[in-house]
Amino acid sequence: MNRRIIYEKELNPSQLEAVRFNRGPLLVIAGAGSGKTRTLTYRVARLVDEGVPPGSILLLTFTRKSAQEMLKRAARLLDSRCQNVSGGTFHSFAYAVLRRYAFEVGFENGFSIIDRSDAEDLIGMLRKEFMGPSTHGALPRKQTLTNIFSRAANKNLSVEEIVENDYPHFFRYMELIHTLSKAYRKQKIEHRFMDYDDLLIYLKMLLNEHPDIRDKTCSTYQYLMVDEYQDTNKIQADIVYLLSGKHRNIMVVGDDSQSIYAFRGANFENIMRFPDIFPETRIIRLEENYRSTEPILKLTNVIIDRATRKYSKILFTRKTGGTPPLLIEAQSENRQSRFLIEKVLGIHRSGVPLNQIAVLFRASFHSFDLEIELNREGIPFIKVGGGKFIESAHIKDILAHLKVIFNPYDRISWYRILLLLDHIGPKTALDIYERISALNSGCAGFVHSSFKTSRSQGLDTLKRLFSDIDAEPMSVARLGEAVVRYYLPILRKKYDDHPKRSRDLEHLVVMMERYEQLESFLTDMALEPPNTSQNDAVFSDTSNDERLVLSTVHSAKGLEWHTVFIIWALDGRFPSIHAVHDEKDLEEELRLMYVAATRARENLFFTYPVQIYDRISGMVLNRPCRFIDNIPDDILPKLSDSDL
DNA sequence: CCAGTATCCCTTTTT
DNA sequence: GGGATACTGG
Numbered sequence: 001m002n003r004r005i006i007y008e009k010e011l012n013p014s015q016l017e018a019v020r021f022n023r024g025p026l027l028v029i030a031g032a033g034s035g036k037t038r039t040l041t042y043r044v045a046r047l048v049d050e051g052v053p054p055g056s057i058l059l060l061t062f063t064r065k066s067a068q069e070m071l072k073r074a075a076r077l078l079d080s081r082c083q084n085v086s087g088g089t090f091h092s093f094a095y096a097v098l099r100r101y102a103f104e105v106g107f108e109n110g111f112s113i114i115d116r117s118d119a120e121d122l123i124g125m126l127r128k129e130f131m132g133p134s135t136h137g138a139l140p141r142k143q144t145l146t147n148i149f150s151r152a153a154n155k156n157l158s159v160e161e162i163v164e165n166d167y168p169h170f171f172r173y174m175e176l177i178h179t180l181s182k183a184y185r186k187q188k189i190e191h192r193f194m195d196y197d198d199l200l201i202y203l204k205m206l207l208n209e210h211p212d213i214r215d216k217t218c219s220t221y222q223y224l225m226v227d228e229y230q231d232t233n234k235i236q237a238d239i240v241y242l243l244s245g246k247h248r249n250i251m252v253v254g255d256d257s258q259s260i261y262a263f264r265g266a267n268f269e270n271i272m273r274f275p276d277i278f279p280e281t282r283i284i285r286l287e288e289n290y291r292s293t294e295p296i297l298k299l300t301n302v303i304i305d306r307a308t309r310k311y312s313k314i315l316f317t318r319k320t321g322g323t324p325p326l327l328i329e330a331q332s333e334n335r336q337s338r339f340l341i342e343k344v345l346g347i348h349r350s351g352v353p354l355n356q357i358a359v360l361f362r363a364s365f366h367s368f369d370l371e372i373e374l375n376r377e378g379i380p381f382i383k384v385g386g387g388k389f390i391e392s393a394h395i396k397d398i399l400a401h402l403k404v405i406f407n408p409y410d411r412i413s414w415y416r417i418l419l420l421l422d423h424i425g426p427k428t429a430l431d432i433y434e435r436i437s438a439l440n441s442g443c444a445g446f447v448h449s450s451f452k453t454s455r456s457q458g459l460d461t462l463k464r465l466f467s468d469i470d471a472e473p474m475s476v477a478r479l480g481e482a483v484v485r486y487y488l489p490i491l492r493k494k495y496d497d498h499p500k501r502s503r504d505l506e507h508l509v510v511m512m513e514r515y516e517q518l519e520s521f522l523t524d525m526a527l528e529p530p531n532t533s534q535n536d537a538v539f540s541d542t543s544n545d546e547r548l549v550l551s552t553v554h555s556a557k558g559l560e561w562h563t564v565f566i567i568w569a570l571d572g573r574f575p576s577i578h579a580v581h582d583e584k585d586l587e588e589e590l591r592l593m594y595v596a597a598t599r600a601r602e603n604l605f606f607t608y609p610v611q612i613y614d615r616i617s618g619m620v621l622n623r624p625c626r627f628i629d630n631i632p633d634d635i636l637p638k639l640s641d642s643d644l
Numbered sequence: 645c646c647a648g649t650a651t652c653c654c655t656t657t658t659t
Numbered sequence: 660g661g662g663a664t665a666c667t668g669g
Contacts, residue, residue: 063659091659116658124663141653141663196659263657363656385657425646527659554657576656592657650666 005049005077011035011042018251018284019043025244025278026251027229027271031315032300032598033291033560036253040227041070043251044085045078047223054084058221058243062228064088064528066558070227086221090236092527094199097206097217104210105202111192112407112519113526117391119195120146121412126183130176140170140177149181153197154265156234191411200235207242218245228558229254229274233265241277248278257304260554260592262584289315291560293322296597296604299635303627304594307587325597325604327569327628330641333609337373339641340565340607344379344548347563347603354380356562358549360596362574366567367550374548385552390529394491394501398508399525401483405469406518408442420490421458432459443470461486476521477512484509531555553596564600566593569628570608572621577614593627610640 008016015035018028019042030036040059048054061067067087074082088096095113102110114122124142140148144167152162159181163170170177188194194202207214224243226232229252232240244250252274259268275281289297297317330336344357361367364386374381389395397420400413407413411433418429432451439445443466451459465486469479484505491505492498511530515521549561568574575589597604611622623629628636 089659143663199659261658264659365655423646427645529659531658552657578656588657645669647669648667650664652664653662655661 005042005045007042007046011038012286012288014284014286014288015039015042018286019046021251021282021284023247023249025248025274025281027274027281027283028251028253028286029271029283029313030253030255030286031289031313032255032258032595033289034286034315035288035290036227036255036286037066037070037073037558039286040225040253041074041077043225044071044074044082048074048081048085049078052223054081055086056220056222057085058093058224059085059087060090060093060224060226061087062089062231062557064092066227089527090232090239091196091199094203094239095523095527098194098199098202101206101210101213104213105206106189107192107194109192111194112403112410113199113523114188114193114195114412115390115526115529116146116196117396118193118412119150121416122187122193123149123180123184125412125415126180126187130180130183139173140167144170145177145180148177149184150195150197151265152181153201154233154235155267156238187411191409192407197235200239204235204239204242207239214242214245218243218247222247222249224250226250226252227254230256230259230268230271231261231266232270233267234270237267237270237277244278248280250278257307257591258557258595258598260557260588260595262588285313287313287315289317290319291601292317292598293319293602295322295324295635296600296602299325299604299628299631300594300597302631302635303590303597306627307590307594322602324634325600325606325636327624327636327638328605328607328641329610329624329638330607331610333369333612334373335641336567336607336609337370340370340567340605341373341377341379343565343605352562354546354548357565358551358556358559358561358563358599359565359567360551360553360556360599361567362553362576362592364552366573370550370567379548380546381548381550383550384531385555389504390525392501392504394487394495395504395508397490398480398483398487398505399522401465401487402479402518403522405443405466405479406522408446409437411437417462420494421462424458476515476518477509479518480509480512553592556599557595560599560601562601563603563605564596565605565607566596567607568609569606569625570612570621571623571626571629572614572619573608573612574625575627577619577621590627593625606636607641 007019011019015038018026018039028039030039044057044059047057059067059070061070071082071085071087098105102108120142123145127139127142127145148159148162148167151166152159159178160174163174163177188198207217221243224240226240240250254271256268256271259266275283292300294317297315301315328339330339340359347357348354359367359370367383371383397416400416403410403413404417414433414436415429418424418432435449435451436446439449447463447467465482469482474482488502491501495501512521574593575586579585579589606628608624611620614621
């Protein structure tokens with residue numbers, strides 16, 4: 001049933017203008033809590049309402065979850081047609097397009113996506129290969145190399161430029177780094193791998209070099225909308241430009257003050273320069289904040305006021321009253337945790353559900369002590385961000401087996417699963433892979449060969465696994481079960497904490513139940529890995545389960561809670577010690593703090609332990625975060641936990 | 645050539 | 660306090 005939407009009643013004038021905007025480029029500068037999502041959903045609904053075919057609308061967002069959420073909301077506003085709007089991340093969109101046109105970008109036989117750690121493994125193998133005795137130990141580690149290559153790709157710069165600017169101390173190995181970069185590129189092509197960056201690079205290339213495909217794509221997607229535009233990078237901006245084609249119906253929404261992904265190449269200049277690239281751009285500002293009370297907004301305005309470059313906008317709210325934020329000095333880390341727990345329990349008792357309270361922090365490990373205390377007190381919580389689940393070795397082991405089943409020439413994964421076996425080291429593993437590759441008959445080649453390893457019991461078991469799997473067709477989840485069954489003995493031998501880890505494996509199998517194709521499971525694991533760490537949190541889509549939320553600030557983007565605690569508001573932690581020497585990095589930390597603080601509706605607390613010795617820097621950290629230091633008491637009152 | 649032990653490193657944030 | 664790398668003995 002088609003609900004009749006009365007746009008002018010449900011939206012404020014600025015939102016309404018954006019929603020009614022029809023054709024051409026539109027830039028919406030949307031302050032925190034100003035109804036950005038609302039504006040996007042209403043615009044989707046309005047377009048569909050007026051007869052635009054849903055399939056011709058493309059909504060690009062930062063996570064696929066937020067795209068789905070918006071389309072669901074639009075469907076609730078109007079009707080189910082909105083669910084047919086195309087939505088997703090740049091990466092998932094790129095994947096969808098490239099799968100269709102793989103041939104045109106030189107991947108005649110398709111490709112698979114490798115995630116960050118796969119890329120590191122591959123680069124690590126090459127690094128070992130190319131490392132001579134003279135460069136022993138001095139070459140950047142594999143993570144650093146991966147970083148360099150990825151930055152170059154995302155910023156559209158050469159590897160040389162990145163090394164020169166960001167890693168000058170490695171400049172003398174430039175030649176070798178360059179060789180490695182080329183070798184990495186070659187390996188990826190040979191093995192039909194694309195990393196995250198490649199998805200964007202090849203999409204851009206495709207659109208650039210194939211005008212016919214570009215025209216076709218542009219006419220398919222007549223209306224483009226991009227959310228979180230402040231966190232796009234150069235290639236993404238180029239892609240947006242190419243996609244806007246002749247129709248130039250491109251709406252981008254963002255807040256330059258909330259740009260927090262520069263470390264992965266995002267450039268908030270994209271949003272600043274948008275009107276230069278599309279000179280006929282209409283700019284709309286959303287400045288009314290519907291989220292936070294006045295005292296909170298007053299503080300966040302002070303925080304962001306210290307940023308140097310931004311679109312000017314002044315947020316205001318009509319939510320007067322409310323308590324001012326509070327800065328609390330705790331005597332130790334543990335006292336910080338205990339203060340927080342007490343406060344949480346108090347607020348909870350006064351009627352606020354636990355899932356409406358969030359604890360935010362700069363880096364994932366900042367919550368360790370708190371997690372221990374929460375467990376001790378039996379307070380249920382969910383931790384978001386930090387990417388633990390998919391990163392853990394046992395999960396990667398299982399995925400490696402599945403990847404080999406999907407692509408028997410996946411060198412990284414073969415290497416990984418062979419190394420798990422007794423008496424097989426790097427050399428033997430590579431030899432075996434070479435054989436499999438030369439035989440060119442997939443897993444069967446492996447199953448039916450004999451290898452001259454003296455003690456090859458492990459190999460026989462592995463062969464049996466693959467031949468069992470080959471014998472009968474199984475569902476994705478059954479496949480997972482078979483691999484887990486095979487892997488369990490290895491797990492027990494490898495880890496003392498195997499009970500906990502084997503529960504993770506069971507969860508993984510449950511997740512697999514949702515998939516019909518192994519390929520789509522593996523793609524999702526690479527493109528949209530579960531964001532929460534371990535435990536059953538992964539599956540509970542029920543948003544009303546009662547758990548305290550622990551989250552990195554990055555993962556909290558776009559969300560809001562009744563009460564927000566920002567812990568470790570200690571200079572050197574937040575802002576991170578690594579950022580304090582660089583003007584630009586520091587400003588990003590400032591924006592990060594702004595994002596954190598603007599998540600709060602009613603209550604906002606900052607806490608920091610008064611004195612901490614930092615091992616890494618060898619420094620004593622004893623100042624509160626500089627972004628909230630020296631703020632007048634009437635805006636940010638201060639308190640010590642020893643006073644309580 | 646593998647496996648076990650010593651040593652050093654660094655520890656953001658994520659598609 | 661952990662993970663990756665380097666070294667050494669079997």
